[in-house]
Amino acid sequence: MSAVATHLRPDPLPARMSKALPIAESAASPSAVEVPRVPLRALDQLWFQVSGTVCNLRCGHCFISCSPDNHSFRFLSRADVAEHLRASVSLGVKEYYFTGGEPFMNREVLGILEDTLALGPATVLTNATLLPQRTVDELAKLAHASIYSLELRVSIDGVNAEMNDAIRGEGTFERAMEAVGRLARVGFLPIVTAMQTWPDEQTDRILRSFRRVLAEVGYDRPRLKILPPLRIGAEAERDRPYADVERVNHEMMSGYPADQLLCSSARLVTAAGVWACPILLDYDSARLGDTLKEAVRRPARLAEQACYTCWVNGAICANLPGFTADAT
Amino acid sequence: MRTPRLDVGKVDPPSFRRVAAFGGVYSNHLALEAAIADARSREVDAMVCLGDLGAFGPNPDRVFPLLREHRIPVVRGNYDDSIARGLDDCQCGYTDPRDNHYARLSYRYTLSKTSRENRTLMATFPAELRFRLGDLEVLACHGSPRRTNEFLWESTTPTHFLDKLAADAGADVILGTHTGIHWTRSWDADTGGRRTYVNAGALGRPANDGRTEVWYALLEVEGGGLSVEFVPVAYDHRALASEMRAEELPEEFVATILTGWWTTCLEILPGKERAAGRW
Numbered sequence A: 001m002s003a004v005a006t007h008l009r010p011d012p013l014p015a016r017m018s019k020a021l022p023i024a025e026s027a028a029s030p031s032a033v034e035v036p037r038v039p040l041r042a043l044d045q046l047w048f049q050v051s052g053t054v055c056n057l058r059c060g061h062c063f064i065s066c067s068p069d070n071h072s073f074r075f076l077s078r079a080d081v082a083e084h085l086r087a088s089v090s091l092g093v094k095e096y097y098f099t100g101g102e103p104f105m106n107r108e109v110l111g112i113l114e115d116t117l118a119l120g121p122a123t124v125l126t127n128a129t130l131l132p133q134r135t136v137d138e139l140a141k142l143a144h145a146s147i148y149s150l151e152l153r154v155s156i157d158g159v160n161a162e163m164n165d166a167i168r169g170e171g172t173f174e175r176a177m178e179a180v181g182r183l184a185r186v187g188f189l190p191i192v193t194a195m196q197t198w199p200d201e202q203t204d205r206i207l208r209s210f211r212r213v214l215a216e217v218g219y220d221r222p223r224l225k226i227l228p229p230l231r232i233g234a235e236a237e238r239d240r241p242y243a244d245v246e247r248v249n250h251e252m253m254s255g256y257p258a259d260q261l262l263c264s265s266a267r268l269v270t271a272a273g274v275w276a277c278p279i280l281l282d283y284d285s286a287r288l289g290d291t292l293k294e295a296v297r298r299p300a301r302l303a304e305q306a307c308y309t310c311w312v313n314g315a316i317c318a319n320l321p322g323f324t325a326d327a328t
Numbered sequence B: 001m002r003t004p005r006l007d008v009g010k011v012d013p014p015s016f017r018r019v020a021a022f023g024g025v026y027s028n029h030l031a032l033e034a035a036i037a038d039a040r041s042r043e044v045d046a047m048v049c050l051g052d053l054g055a056f057g058p059n060p061d062r063v064f065p066l067l068r069e070h071r072i073p074v075v076r077g078n079y080d081d082s083i084a085r086g087l088d089d090c091q092c093g094y095t096d097p098r099d100n101h102y103a104r105l106s107y108r109y110t111l112s113k114t115s116r117e118n119r120t121l122m123a124t125f126p127a128e129l130r131f132r133l134g135d136l137e138v139l140a141c142h143g144s145p146r147r148t149n150e151f152l153w154e155s156t157t158p159t160h161f162l163d164k165l166a167a168d169a170g171a172d173v174i175l176g177t178h179t180g181i182h183w184t185r186s187w188d189a190d191t192g193g194r195r196t197y198v199n200a201g202a203l204g205r206p207a208n209d210g211r212t213e214v215w216y217a218l219l220e221v222e223g224g225g226l227s228v229e230f231v232p233v234a235y236d237h238r239a240l241a242s243e244m245r246a247e248e249l250p251e252e253f254v255a256t257i258l259t260g261w262w263t264t265c266l267e268i269l270p271g272k273e274r275a276a277g278r279w
């Protein structure tokens, strides 16, 4: 086997798109011109903000600044989720995703996953610091009982405690790595997800280090996903906010395959309404309605600068980014 | 040379009882030849190929005489579309740099080794084919009825999603490939009647199951009902491996042919399918 890097970050979009990048002249504030709109092509992904903005950690790069005391969004109950799962059937939803906050803060999360796995594949985005053996065993039972995949996406933002804990907090590297080992031992292949905080030329080295440290906890064929930074929320202060020119405009959308963008095929259900994507929780522009029914009819507006990151990289939040434009 | 039109609508009779469906061939002409012989021995009324003639294997032109001789219609796969149009890449839908590295290697090889005549023929492949199996309306496509390069894996494809695809396409049976691993599911439609999805797998390489055989799907109507059988095809895989080495194709690909385990394109696999494999 080759030692070439194996991670899920997409290759940059085709050259003609990056050539469309002389954004300096064409950048305009969203109020000056109408922002590009993206209609929903099909509701392939239904996301649930199952623990609101409540998280046991207080990460320095969180795009929605989740924390133990951020109660701007409350938890979804098992009944809330079940109602949306029922509605998702006639909408033809293909995949279900669970995020927060930290999903395992929600005591009903295992029941929610059980209900979901009866219908389709489920992915949980977790910091893996609340996964004792008992919970891991329950998850394994749910995974074995379903014909559908249960994916655990574990955020670890460095290859050692020094690098990770500076962002995610004291002791989190060790706790998350131990949980990854527990997950691997019961047969899961968690997708370890790291936000890129290093220059591109270090990526290969970082990925090699990830493979080595993951093998040390017993995870010897790791799936790795590198995310570009989203320069909003806490991350805007930790590193830098977006530059003025980093914004999607109409020219950038001409000839661009809009199905690369998550909002062309996804919606996020929260306790306070339905959003265009899981990133833009703090932005009213991304709230598309009180109900899923309303939100699937309304197009998403690429009004925020975080949309620029998605435009450059494709649907970064999905397990696999969006498809290239149809051949036909 | 006259190119026979590969069009299932021209085949008599238009409604069949027993059909063999071949998934991605990936230039594996030895497996295609063995599969055709196997299907003929089972007295099928028709054979259909679901696209992706090239990729992965050696000497892409060698599959065309077989398809012509047996008048096998071909649905256009993403690979066929790319090769026909001479695009920059195979539109396989890979997202991982290592997967893309190998995809580029085999795409460049296949594009340079496919004759102009065969590329012209590929440009005529339809995006879908429809035929009847008994009273059932069958839609044969490559990825999904809505997208040529959509992956439909068993563990990430909900039944209600399939039902919507079938309802939107007005089909009782959807036949596809593109993922390379065969599976099938039948369910009761809300509107009454039974619907079925069949992923025919691939003839081009093994199904990541540690066996060197490749697979095709045999669909048959008996008394109104549909039966689906996946048929393992043993072929001279060592000869294919030698041919691949002679063409200097990556040793990782050869290993897959010889062991039955995928060594590349792994990152597109969902958790369950990945866990079932070796790598």
Ligand SMILES: [Fe+2]
Pocket: B024, B052, B077, B078, B079, B092, B142, B149, B177, B178, B179
């Ligand atoms: Fe394909």
